[in-house]
Amino acid sequence: MIEIKCDSLDESVLRALLLRYPITLSELQKELGISDIILNRRIKSLQKRGILALDILPDKTFVQLLRTDFRFVRFSNQQRRAFKRKLTKKKPRENKKIRYG
Numbered sequence: 001m002i003e004i005k006c007d008s009l010d011e012s013v014l015r016a017l018l019l020r021y022p023i024t025l026s027e028l029q030k031e032l033g034i035s036d037i038i039l040n041r042r043i044k045s046l047q048k049r050g051i052l053a054l055d056i057l058p059d060k061t062f063v064q065l066l067r068t069d070f071r072f073v074r075f076s077n078q079q080r081r082a083f084k085r086k087l088t089k090k091k092p093r094e095n096k097k098i099r100y101g
Helices: 008-018 027-030 036-048 077-088
Strands: 002-005 052-056 061-065 070-073
Touching: 002 008, 002 061, 008 061, 027 036, 027 061, 027 077, 036 070
Parallel strands: 002 070
Antiparallel strands: 052 061
16 A cells, blocks of 8 residues: 555546546646646656556557555554654643633
């Protein structure tokens, strides 16, 4: 299982591919509203991880989704464990209300 951080550009690219799957590189760029240089960096990063591949045809370049066994996470496992530990600690006592009279 591959973990993709939420609110990242990788998440935006993968969600766009999941919604509209055969999609060309230029259509993906227009849909996300980012420059081609930034998109190419993200595509290469996802290619190295084995998630995407490019199908280069004479007139168009299609983005191919190779794997679908990824999940979108907000926290890493270490952050999640620390957060759970924080939640399970006892709550401090409430301060007694001071009455002025």
